[in-house]
Amino acid sequence: MALGVAWILDGLEITVASSVADVLTKPETLNMSSVAVGATASVYLVGEVAGALFFGRLSDRLGRRNLFILTLAVYLIGSGLTALTLGSGGFSIAWLYLTRFIAGAGIGGEYAAINSAIDELIPSKYRGRVDIAVNGTYWFGAILGTLGTYVLLNHVELSLAWRIGFLLGPVLGLVIIFVRRNLPESPRWQVMNGQVKEAEASIQFIEDEVRKSKRELPPVDPSKEMELTPADDIGYLALTKVLFRDYPTRAIYGATLMITQSFLYNSIFFTYLLVLGKFYGVPTADGPLYLIAFCVGNFLGPLLLGPLFDTIGRKQMISGTYIFSGALLAVSAILFNAGALSAVTQTIAWCVIFFFASAGASAGYLTVSEIFPLEVRAKAIAVFFAIAQCFGALGPVVFGALIGDGSDPFDLFLGYLLAALIMVIGGVVTIVFGVAAEGKSLEDIAAPLAARRPGTTRAEGSAAPTV
Numbered sequence: 001m002a003l004g005v006a007w008i009l010d011g012l013e014i015t016v017a018s019s020v021a022d023v024l025t026k027p028e029t030l031n032m033s034s035v036a037v038g039a040t041a042s043v044y045l046v047g048e049v050a051g052a053l054f055f056g057r058l059s060d061r062l063g064r065r066n067l068f069i070l071t072l073a074v075y076l077i078g079s080g081l082t083a084l085t086l087g088s089g090g091f092s093i094a095w096l097y098l099t100r101f102i103a104g105a106g107i108g109g110e111y112a113a114i115n116s117a118i119d120e121l122i123p124s125k126y127r128g129r130v131d132i133a134v135n136g137t138y139w140f141g142a143i144l145g146t147l148g149t150y151v152l153l154n155h156v157e158l159s160l161a162w163r164i165g166f167l168l169g170p171v172l173g174l175v176i177i178f179v180r181r182n183l184p185e186s187p188r189w190q191v192m193n194g195q196v197k198e199a200e201a202s203i204q205f206i207e208d209e210v211r212k213s214k215r216e217l218p219p220v221d222p223s224k225e226m227e228l229t230p231a232d233d234i235g236y237l238a239l240t241k242v243l244f245r246d247y248p249t250r251a252i253y254g255a256t257l258m259i260t261q262s263f264l265y266n267s268i269f270f271t272y273l274l275v276l277g278k279f280y281g282v283p284t285a286d287g288p289l290y291l292i293a294f295c296v297g298n299f300l301g302p303l304l305l306g307p308l309f310d311t312i313g314r315k316q317m318i319s320g321t322y323i324f325s326g327a328l329l330a331v332s333a334i335l336f337n338a339g340a341l342s343a344v345t346q347t348i349a350w351c352v353i354f355f356f357a358s359a360g361a362s363a364g365y366l367t368v369s370e371i372f373p374l375e376v377r378a379k380a381i382a383v384f385f386a387i388a389q390c391f392g393a394l395g396p397v398v399f400g401a402l403i404g405d406g407s408d409p410f411d412l413f414l415g416y417l418l419a420a421l422i423m424v425i426g427g428v429v430t431i432v433f434g435v436a437a438e439g440k441s442l443e444d445i446a447a448p449l450a451a452r453r454p455g456t457t458r459a460e461g462s463a464a465p466t467v
Helices: 005-019 034-062 064-082 090-121 127-136 138-155 158-165 168-180 187-192 196-212 236-246 248-269 272-280 284-305 314-337 343-370 374-392 394-403 409-433
Strands: none
Touching (some): 005 034, 005 064, 005 168, 034 090, 034 374, 090 187, 127 138, 127 284, 187 374, 236 248, 248 314, 272 284, 272 343, 374 394, 394 409
8 A cells, every 4th residue: 555655646646737727727826828738747747757767777776665765755846846836927837847747757756666566575376466456546546636626626716726736645645655664675676686684684574474464474495496696787778678689579568558558548538528528518517527437437447357367367357358448449439429428328438448448557567567577677667658658648639639629529439449449459469478477476477687597498588597
């Protein structure tokens, strides 16, 4: 829970920013143009990409624990300073952009450090469901952001309401940052960086916690032993060579999962209220009520389907959720084009579609975290996150153009079919290149680059030793 708050904060931040977008155009607030307000989302996105790449490298170099405290602090500073945006001139707008970039950088860095830490600290039997459930809490943050801004914008003066909205995340983050101080460092990272005594102490701490819960720990299988040497720092250029030389199919697989889900989500989520308003005549004030229903479907999917990724299997569930959600989107597109949907039934359709799509999308982050070696895990997450965000940014632009003034549903119908096809492609790629990682230790899925076991040979997923 302490680690997973990163996703809650991101969902909350994006929802708050979307909810107050119209408010920032009012004379009593910042009096910004619609284009200038839209640019705040782009600046936040650029910050996420920059933060993921910068802090992802630091996480592999300085440790998971150091980074998931540092990145949360960066987010707290950025989002807190956003609330201090004063006036309505050019300096105020520049200040808003700067603080949104800083907040985005903190959240982007969180993704790389947090997913690495979760996968390296959670037992293999539960790793899938825990990681997927944590990633799915993004939508719990979206629910909090929607409810919070709905109350603020309807009961507090506008010039104050939007500022308080940007303080919702920091209030939650301040509580969590103290909880995180008590979490252990990843023993895998410690031993990989020559901190053998510290790794033993971390393992002892974790095992003592387990024993206190009256559980017996079985002895470690001697065949799992491996020799390790402290890792050299691997930059992004070297990482690219590692990914596409030693793990070409996994690199294609990870990139496909991340790109396809990012395009789908950015396309639908950021144009959700536009569709309701343009095609169904839903008043702006009622939009949050429909948005909450959408978020609930996204939140429940990872929670309820997550355990199946550990039992039925990764390939089966990832391919199934991607293809099934794509097929459902195609069906809803046909109904939309035929005029057979209302605002309520359209929302219900989206809830069902994203119940499955959300579980699959969350599994995308799990996948790029667990299928690459320890030395480059955080940077690999950062790289694929950055790639996904860049492609995903095209979604709102494309769908915004297709929506237009709402006079021609056929154009949007084609857009929905495109998004459906893209998700199906993600599922097909999973069938071909997917990795059966359920129940396996991270070292069995992808051996550390500097590892040696008796009888190991060089193959994808078991890189050449440097002992």
